[in-house]
Amino acid sequence: MIDKGTYKDRVIEFLYDQLRQGELTPGDKVLELALAKRLQISRAPIREALTQMVGDGLFVCRPQVGTFVASLSASEIIDAYVTRGLLEGFSVAAALQDFTSADYQLLQAHCAAMEALADNQEQLALIELGRDFHTFLFHRCGNRQLIEYTQRLSSKLHLLFYKHWASLYTPAELRSRHEKLLAIMQTKDAMQVELVFRAHYLETGQRVAELYAKKQQEKES
Amino acid sequence: MIDKGTYKDRVIEFLYDQLRQGELTPGDKVLELALAKRLQISRAPIREALTQMVGDGLFVCRPQVGTFVASLSASEIIDAYVTRGLLEGFSVAAALQDFTSADYQLLQAHCAAMEALADNQEQLALIELGRDFHTFLFHRCGNRQLIEYTQRLSSKLHLLFYKHWASLYTPAELRSRHEKLLAIMQTKDAMQVELVFRAHYLETGQRVAELYAKKQQEKES
DNA sequence: AAAGTGTCGAATGTCGACATTTGGGGGCGC
DNA sequence: GCGCCCCCAAATGTCGACATTCGACACTTT
Numbered sequence: 001m002i003d004k005g006t007y008k009d010r011v012i013e014f015l016y017d018q019l020r021q022g023e024l025t026p027g028d029k030v031l032e033l034a035l036a037k038r039l040q041i042s043r044a045p046i047r048e049a050l051t052q053m054v055g056d057g058l059f060v061c062r063p064q065v066g067t068f069v070a071s072l073s074a075s076e077i078i079d080a081y082v083t084r085g086l087l088e089g090f091s092v093a094a095a096l097q098d099f100t101s102a103d104y105q106l107l108q109a110h111c112a113a114m115e116a117l118a119d120n121q122e123q124l125a126l127i128e129l130g131r132d133f134h135t136f137l138f139h140r141c142g143n144r145q146l147i148e149y150t151q152r153l154s155s156k157l158h159l160l161f162y163k164h165w166a167s168l169y170t171p172a173e174l175r176s177r178h179e180k181l182l183a184i185m186q187t188k189d190a191m192q193v194e195l196v197f198r199a200h201y202l203e204t205g206q207r208v209a210e211l212y213a214k215k216q217q218e219k220e221s
Numbered sequence: 222m223i224d225k226g227t228y229k230d231r232v233i234e235f236l237y238d239q240l241r242q243g244e245l246t247p248g249d250k251v252l253e254l255a256l257a258k259r260l261q262i263s264r265a266p267i268r269e270a271l272t273q274m275v276g277d278g279l280f281v282c283r284p285q286v287g288t289f290v291a292s293l294s295a296s297e298i299i300d301a302y303v304t305r306g307l308l309e310g311f312s313v314a315a316a317l318q319d320f321t322s323a324d325y326q327l328l329q330a331h332c333a334a335m336e337a338l339a340d341n342q343e344q345l346a347l348i349e350l351g352r353d354f355h356t357f358l359f360h361r362c363g364n365r366q367l368i369e370y371t372q373r374l375s376s377k378l379h380l381l382f383y384k385h386w387a388s389l390y391t392p393a394e395l396r397s398r399h400e401k402l403l404a405i406m407q408t409k410d411a412m413q414v415e416l417v418f419r420a421h422y423l424e425t426g427q428r429v430a431e432l433y434a435k436k437q438q439e440k441e442s
Numbered sequence: 443a444a445a446g447t448g449t450c451g452a453a454t455g456t457c458g459a460c461a462t463t464t465g466g467g468g469g470c471g472c
Numbered sequence: 473g474c475g476c477c478c479c480c481a482a483a484t485g486t487c488g489a490c491a492t493t494c495g496a497c498a499c500t501t502t
Contacts, residue, residue, distance in 0.1 A: 006284055006455065033483070042457045044265070047485090048272050055276030057369075063227055064463055064484060079366040086367070090307050145300040146307070148278075149370055191412065227485065254453070263487045268455090285454060285493050 007041055011049035014039065019058070019069070019159040026071035026160065030059065057156045070160065074209040080157060081205025082198070087150040088138045089197030093190040095140035104182060107133065111178045118171030126174075127162050133178060161208050168207045228262055232270035235260065240279070240290070240380040247292035247381065251280065278377045291381065295430040301378060302426025303419070308371040309359045310418030314411040316361035325403060328354065332399045339392030347395075348383050354399060382429050389428045 014035075018024040030050065036043045050067045053059050061067045072080065110133045117126040131154075138150045169177065177200065184196045235256075239245040251271065257264045271288045274280050282288045293301065331354045338347040352375075359371045390398065398421060405417045 008455085031483075043484090044456055048268065048455095051269050051272050052276055055273055057366075065465085066483070075363075076365060079364040082364060083366040083370065086307065086311050142296075143300040143303060144297055145278075145304040145374070149304065149374075153366075153370075229485085252453075264454090265486055265488095269485095286495085287453070 007045035008048045008052070011035070011039065011041075011046050012053060015049065015053060015058075016159065020162070022163065024069050026069050028069045030067045030069070032067075056152050058159060070156075072160070072212075074213050077161070077209040077212060078202070078205040080153065081201045081208065084150070084153050084157060084205075085198040085201030086194075087146060087153065088134060088201070089194035091138035091141040091143070091146055091150060092185065092197060093193045094143065094146075096185065096188055096190055096193060098140055099185060104186060107136070107182050108179070111175050111182070114178065115171045115175035118166075118174050123166040127158075127165055130165070130174075130178075131158060137181075161212070164208055164211050167211070168204065228266035229269045229273070232256070232260065232262075232267050233274065236270065236274060236279075237380065241383070243384065245290050247290050249290045251288045251290070253288075277373050279380060291377075293381065293433075295434050298382070298430040298433060299423070299426040301374065302422045302429065305371070305374050305378060305426075306419040306422030307415075308367060308374065309355060309422070310415035312359035312362040312364070312367055312371060313406060313418060314414045315364065315367075317406065317409055317411055317414060319361055320406060325407060328357070328403050329400070332396050332403070335399065336392045336396035339387075339390075339395050344387040348379075348386055351386070351395075351399075352379060358402075382433070385429055385432050388432070389425065 015024070015030075024030070032043045032046050032050075035046050039046070050059060050061070054061045054067065058070055059067050060070050110129060114126060114129050114133070117123075117129060134154065135151075138154075139147060141147065181196060181200060184193050187193075236245070236251075245251070253264045253267050253271075256267050260267070271280060271282070275282045275288065279291055280288050281291050331350060335347060335350050335354070338344075338350060355375065356372075359375075360368060362368065402417060402421060405414050408414075
């Protein structure tokens with residue numbers, strides 16, 4: 001059998017999938033023994049995977065009680081998105097001189113493709129495209145520390161909230177919002193780039209938090 | 222026996238101390254079995270502590286080989302400090318309206334105390350004071366996500382490089398640099414605050430990286 | 443002598459089991 | 473009927489041992 005790395009890594013992949021597929025939702029408890037039986041392995045690699053993902057903020061751990069999928073309050077959601085905007089805005093601003101016109105053409109095409117996919121209700125592909133768009137942007141800067149934090153936060157938000165993304169904006173909004181990012185980048189005004197990216201994520205965070213609060217209310221009723 | 226939390230937490234504390242006391246320096250390998258025997262516990266809690274600290278960036282893990290104290294290159298050091306400046310600058314700018322004149326008096330006193338301690342060669346106390354100064358600043362903002370990242374990065378830099386801090390600046394420089402931060406805060410100009418904090422940490426990062434490179438050269442010779 | 447190869451030791455990754463602690467459910471008292 | 477307390481099952485934290493893998497050393501080969 002080809003070795004796809006250690007068991008721990010496979011457990012992490014499995015949990016990622018569980019989150020993506022909605023089989024694990026915020027607040028759920030992760031039963032180590034059940035996971036161990038299901039994956040046919042012992043609890044040791046599972047515990048290591050969980051402690052790593054706790055570090056990523058995807059789970060929270062209450063000692064002697066258990067590990068739960070992170071359940072963010074409305075303000076925490078906004079905080080996370082604001083921080084994401086801070087990090088990505090700075091990343092992009094720092095690499096502003098490195099984006100070529102070819103890059104912009106590529107990114108512009110992404111924006112158009114987003115709108116098309118949104119029109120066709122291809123939500124999964126749409127979300128992947130949005131992810132690619134932003135990943136492409138913040139990976140251009142050479143600051144590894146910054147990229148690492150941005151990547152982790154991006155993952156966290158993706159896994160916890162991507163389900164809601166499709167309903168946040170209309171296809172046209174989706175396109176224009178991202179084209180606005182490209183437009184400001186092309187002015188090469190670093191400070192403005194930062195501010196626009198921050199606003200971009202702040203708005204998304206507010207909408208996600210709002211949607212999330214509504215869903216919580218429905219659950220209770 | 223009093224229960225200071227789980228074994229894992231105690232291992233983490235122990236490793237923190239090892240780093241602080243210089244008994245673990247960048248590049249060192251952590252032998253799990255040796256640690257287990259020394260702490261009279263099994264390897265399980267030690268492995269969990271290590272995976273958590275790997276998440277904090279204090280250690281790096283090579284599968285099937287071992288866990289090592291993180292050894293940053295010069296550019297990575299600068300990257301980390303730049304990111305720190307970004308995070309703390311934004312934190313402070315976001316909480317700018319919440320700082321009272323009493324706060325400023327307190328912080329001003331800290332600056333004076335720093336200079337005094339530096340004059341008296343009280344390096345440990347000096348470092349703690351500097352830490353308190355910045356912790357006080359970035360904890361004022363209400364953004365938990367931001368505080369978490371800032372705190373973790375602060376810890377990482379503290380444990381890996383605090384040894385060099387005492388030789389970075391003269392006592393007078395130390396004071397004036399921090400007073401400059403306070404001065405710009407009092408203007409309530411959020412954008413300027415961010416920029417000044419970024420410059421503050423960029424310069425420190427450059428000096429640390431320089432010092433660090435020198436030390437590496439000496440080691441090799 | 444340098445490069446490649448094979449072997450061995452040691453450290454990691456993983457396992458199954460035990461002890462300890464928590465949270466809930468049932469029973470008792472008010 | 474409501475609230476408190478005790479007890480127990482279940483899940484976590486921890487342990488010691490085994491299998492597997494990597495790195496170093498010595499040996500062979502050119």
